[in-house]
Amino acid sequence: MPAHFDLVIRDATIFDGTGAPRFRADVGVLGDRIAGVGDLGYATADREVLADGLALAPGFIDAHTHDDRAVLCGPECMLCKMSQGVTTVVIGNCGISLSPVTMKQRPVPPLDLLGDESWWTFGSFGEYADRLARDPSPVNTFALIGHMSLRVEAMNGDTRRAATDKEAAHMQKRLAEALAQGASGFSTGLYYPPNMMAPTDEVIAVAEALQAAGGLYVTHMRDEANDVLKSIEETLKIGRSVNAPVVISHHKCSQPENFGRSVETLPLIERSAKNQPVDFDVYPYAAGSTVMMPDRLRPDVPVQVTWSVPHPEVAGRMLADVAAEWGMSQRDAAQKMLPAGAISFQMDEADVRRILAHERAMIGSDGLPHDAYPHPRLWGTFPRVLGHYARDLGLFSLEQAVRKMTGHTASVFGMTDRGVIREGAYADLVLFDPATVRDTATYDSPIRPADGIRETWINGQSAYVFGEGATRARAGRLVTRNQP
Numbered sequence: 001m002p003a004h005f006d007l008v009i010r011d012a013t014i015f016d017g018t019g020a021p022r023f024r025a026d027v028g029v030l031g032d033r034i035a036g037v038g039d040l041g042y043a044t045a046d047r048e049v050l051a052d053g054l055a056l057a058p059g060f061i062d063a064h065t066h067d068d069r070a071v072l073c074g075p076e077c078m079l080c081k082m083s084q085g086v087t088t089v090v091i092g093n094c095g096i097s098l099s100p101v102t103m104k105q106r107p108v109p110p111l112d113l114l115g116d117e118s119w120w121t122f123g124s125f126g127e128y129a130d131r132l133a134r135d136p137s138p139v140n141t142f143a144l145i146g147h148m149s150l151r152v153e154a155m156n157g158d159t160r161r162a163a164t165d166k167e168a169a170h171m172q173k174r175l176a177e178a179l180a181q182g183a184s185g186f187s188t189g190l191y192y193p194p195n196m197m198a199p200t201d202e203v204i205a206v207a208e209a210l211q212a213a214g215g216l217y218v219t220h221m222r223d224e225a226n227d228v229l230k231s232i233e234e235t236l237k238i239g240r241s242v243n244a245p246v247v248i249s250h251h252k253c254s255q256p257e258n259f260g261r262s263v264e265t266l267p268l269i270e271r272s273a274k275n276q277p278v279d280f281d282v283y284p285y286a287a288g289s290t291v292m293m294p295d296r297l298r299p300d301v302p303v304q305v306t307w308s309v310p311h312p313e314v315a316g317r318m319l320a321d322v323a324a325e326w327g328m329s330q331r332d333a334a335q336k337m338l339p340a341g342a343i344s345f346q347m348d349e350a351d352v353r354r355i356l357a358h359e360r361a362m363i364g365s366d367g368l369p370h371d372a373y374p375h376p377r378l379w380g381t382f383p384r385v386l387g388h389y390a391r392d393l394g395l396f397s398l399e400q401a402v403r404k405m406t407g408h409t410a411s412v413f414g415m416t417d418r419g420v421i422r423e424g425a426y427a428d429l430v431l432f433d434p435a436t437v438r439d440t441a442t443y444d445s446p447i448r449p450a451d452g453i454r455e456t457w458i459n460g461q462s463a464y465v466f467g468e469g470a471t472r473a474r475a476g477r478l479v480t481r482n483q484p
C-alpha cells in the first residue's frame with residue numbers, strides 16, 4: 001500500500017456498503033480513489049481526519065430524484081443532498097427529464113416540477129451532458145430519459161392520446177441516441193395525465209432501445225392504489241419484453257382502502273425476481289408529493305400545499321384551511337392555485353416500514369428541490385432511515401440501512417466501483433455519528449440540514465462539512481451504467 005495518501009481517515013467504524021458486519025480501520029484516499037483500507041498507521045497524508053470510531057460509509061446514492069436542474073445550479077443547490085451524505089443522484093425519474101426536448105412555453109404538469117420553459121434548453125442528452133461537464137455539479141449524476149419529455153417532442157405537444165407507431169419509433173430513436181450519449185435508462189410516469197394515455201405497447205416500443213444499450217426500465221407505475229398488482233404485472237411485462245432490468249419507483253400502496261397491501265405486492269415482486277431482475281426504491285415517509293391535481297383530491301387524504309404560482313402565500317398551508325378561508329370547496333381552491341404542488345398523506349406507516357425493510361429496497365428521496373415548501377424528504381430521507389428507522393425503531397441493522405443506500409443501489413443501477421468501501425473504489429464517502437444522526441426537516445419546517453453527518457467526500461474531494469456547509473468542490477461526474 002502507498003506510504004503517502006492525499007487523505008487518511010483514521011480509526012473509523014467502516015460500513016462497507018455490502019451489508020457485511022462493521023469493522024474498525026483506516027481509509028486512505030489517493031486522487032479520486034480509495035487506495036488503502038486497514039491499519040495505515042505507517043502512512044502519512046496531506047490531510048488526516050481522526051474519526052475516533054465514528055461511522056464511515058460509501059457516499060449515499062439517492063436512487064430517485066428530480067435533480068435534473070439542481071445538479072446544474074452549483075453546490076448550494078445540492079446542499080440538501082450533500083448534508084445527508086448523498087454523493088450520487090439518479091435523475092430523470094417518473095417520465096420527467098430535462099432533455100432531450102426544448103420548450104417555448106411553460107411545460108404541462110408534471111414536467112414543470114423541473115421549472116418553467118427557461119430551463120428546457122437541451123435538445124439532446126449530449127447537450128445536457130456537455131453542460132454538466134463544462135459546469136460540473138458537486139455530486140455524481142446518473143441519468144434516465146423520461147417518457148413524457150420524449151412524448152412532448154415526438155407528438156408535438158399533443159400528448160393526450162396514444163402515440164402513433166411513427167411517433168413511438170421516433171421516441172425509440174431519440175432514446176437510443178441519449179443512451180449512446182451517456183444516459184443509462186428510460187423512465188415512465190404512467191400515473192400522470194397525459195402519460196396515462198400511453199398504452200403498454202407504446203411503452204414497449206419506445207423501451208426497445210434499452211435492449212441494445214443494456215439500459216434500465218424505471219417507472220412511476222400507472223396505479224399505486226387499487227390496481228397496484230396489475231401495475232406491477234405491466235411493469236414486469238415491459239421489462240421482459242425488452243430484456244431490461246426493472247426498478248419500481250417509490251413503491252407504495254396508496255389510499256386508505258389499500259393500506260396493508262404491501263403483504264401482497266412484496267411477495268409478487270419476490271416471486272418475479274426469480275425470473276427477471278426487479279428492484280424498487282422507497283422514501284421513509286407516509287406522505288407523497290407531486291403537482292397539485294384537483295381531480296384526484298379525496299376527502300379522506302389531507303393535502304398540504306408546497307407551492308403555487310398565482311398564490312405563493314399559501315405554500316406550506318393545509319389545503320382544507322385555505323379552502324375554508326376562501327369560502328370554497330377544496331377542489332375549487334386547488335383549481336385556483338394552479339399551477340401548484342402538494343403533499344398528500346396517503347400511506348400507511350406499517351406499509352412504509354414493511355417496504356423499507358425488504359431486502360430489495362433502495363432508498364430514494366423523490367425530493368422536489370424547486371418547491372417553495374418542499375416535502376421534508378428532500379432534506380431528511382437518508383438520516384431518517386439511519387436514525388429513526390434503523391437506530392431508534394430497530395427496523396433493520398445499520399449495516400443493512402447503509403446497504404440500501406449504497407452497495408445494493410450501485411449494483412442494481414450498474415454504478416461501477418461505487419457504493420462500496422474497498423481499495424480501488426471511488427472515494428465517495430460519508431463520515432457520520434451513528435449515535436446522533438437524525439433528520440431535522442419536518443412538514444412544518446422542511447428546509448433543515450440533518451444532524452450527525454460530519455463530512456461528505458465526492459471523488460476524493462471534501463464536498464460538505466457539518467457546521468460549514470457546502471465546500472466549493474465540484475468533483476461530481478456523469479456516471480453511466482456499467483462503465484468504469
Ligand code: ZN
Binds near residue numbers: 094189220249250
Ligand atoms: Zn414519481
